[in-house]
Amino acid sequence: MKAYLLDSFGPPENLRLGEAEKPSPGPGEVLVRVRATSINPYDWHHMRGEPVIARFMDKGLGHRPGHPILGCDVAGEVEAVGPGVTRFRSGDPVYALVPHGAFAQYVLVAEEHLAAKPQSLTFEQAAAVPMAAVTALVALRDDARTAAGQRILVNGASGGVGTFAVQLGRAFGAEVTGVCSGRNVELVRSIGAAHVIDYTAQAFTRTARGFDALIDVAGSPSVWAARRVLRPGGGYIVVGGDAGRWVRPVDHMIGAALMGKLSRQPVAVTAVRIGAASARDLTELTPLFDSGAVTPVVARRYPFTELPDAVRFVEQGHAPGKVVVIVE
Numbered sequence: 001m002k003a004y005l006l007d008s009f010g011p012p013e014n015l016r017l018g019e020a021e022k023p024s025p026g027p028g029e030v031l032v033r034v035r036a037t038s039i040n041p042y043d044w045h046h047m048r049g050e051p052v053i054a055r056f057m058d059k060g061l062g063h064r065p066g067h068p069i070l071g072c073d074v075a076g077e078v079e080a081v082g083p084g085v086t087r088f089r090s091g092d093p094v095y096a097l098v099p100h101g102a103f104a105q106y107v108l109v110a111e112e113h114l115a116a117k118p119q120s121l122t123f124e125q126a127a128a129v130p131m132a133a134v135t136a137l138v139a140l141r142d143d144a145r146t147a148a149g150q151r152i153l154v155n156g157a158s159g160g161v162g163t164f165a166v167q168l169g170r171a172f173g174a175e176v177t178g179v180c181s182g183r184n185v186e187l188v189r190s191i192g193a194a195h196v197i198d199y200t201a202q203a204f205t206r207t208a209r210g211f212d213a214l215i216d217v218a219g220s221p222s223v224w225a226a227r228r229v230l231r232p233g234g235g236y237i238v239v240g241g242d243a244g245r246w247v248r249p250v251d252h253m254i255g256a257a258l259m260g261k262l263s264r265q266p267v268a269v270t271a272v273r274i275g276a277a278s279a280r281d282l283t284e285l286t287p288l289f290d291s292g293a294v295t296p297v298v299a300r301r302y303p304f305t306e307l308p309d310a311v312r313f314v315e316q317g318h319a320p321g322k323v324v325v326i327v328e
């Protein structure tokens with residue numbers, strides 16, 4: 001099968017389109033023919049092996065890449081099933097969040113890590129969902145405990161995670177304020193934000209006040225400034241942050257956790273779980289897609305032969321929504 005192989009950490013040019021052995025499903029495994037995948041910051045962190053501090057915390061980031069094939073978002077069709085698989089059969093449309101292996105024509109997924117693709121979504125749209133939407137769901141549902149009538153602020157509202165966070169916040173009945181750059185204000189409004197703050201015109205930490213939760217996807221304010229926008233007892237939910245070569249955004253996350261301890265402000269660092277938990281989350285999200293309450297925002301599409309360009313674009317950190325790669 002065709003796959004992008006990574007022999008050593010480095011820039012997108014290190015992703016080499018080559019031939020890899022087509023896997024065959026063992027007991028409890030499903031072989032999926034990948035129709036589309038999408039690019040996440042997770043992918044380029046694993047491609048570059050950065051931040052370097054993460055190499056001590058993540059098995060996929062040692063001195064050399066832990067996995068030769070990157071890619072965590074899968075939308076495709078079941079090609080074959082291994083012994084004991086009962087929930088899926090050949091031809092079923094599926095989607096999944098996997099730790100690695102999606103930048104290929106085929107990937108093996110454990111049966112319990114797989115979910116049925118929402119009927120209303122194309123493979124291209126479904127590929128935009130797993131990492132970004134599951135992260136947004138975990139941040140809003142578990143970390144912020146978002147409830148109807150609350151006011152939530154999403155910083156980084158126009159990116160992959162942010163566009164899902166805004167829509168999920170609204171679907172949960174909250175009033176959402178989004179923070180993004182000026183050119184994405186209309187996009188963020190169009191997906192359901194009641195208010196939008198252009199961070200290039202004003203720092204939201206100066207004016208925004210009284211929020212029940214700050215979902216901080218961009219990680220741009222200092223943890224102390226972030227605190228000012230919350231009502232007493234409001235939650236600071238750290239999802240991501242500007243990435244650096246050595247430590248960032250890990251220092252930001254540690255700082256936030258420390259602030260939580262010192263100030264008794266509820267603080268959570270969102271941690272998406274890949275596997276059976278993410279399959280359950282995808283199954284929970286499916287009705288929201290099928291009812292039209294949430295729609296993936298696809299910023300760009302790339303053919304498989306141009307996957308390194310797609311990674312290069314996402315690395316710049318300003319994609320308005322998700323970047324999808326069609327796997328021929």
Ligand SMILES: NC(=O)c1ccc[n+]([C@@H]2O[C@H](COP(=O)([O-])OP(=O)(O)OC[C@H]3O[C@@H](n4cnc5c(N)ncnc54)[C@H](OP(=O)(O)O)[C@@H]3O)[C@@H](O)[C@H]2O)c1
Pocket residue numbers: 040041042131132135155156157158159160161162179180181182184199217218220238239240241242269270271272314317318319320321
């Ligand atoms: N904790 C977890 O489990 C988990 C899981 C997935 C992702 N993440 C992290 O979450 C972060 C976002 O991921 P993503 O997939 O959404 O990335 P993305 O698609 O690249 O989106 C990044 C967004 O950040 C916005 N942005 C950049 N600078 C900003 C600033 N100063 N203020 C406000 N917004 C700003 C950009 O909007 P403009 O173009 O409008 O500037 C862009 O839309 C990354 O750090 C990623 O590693 C964490």
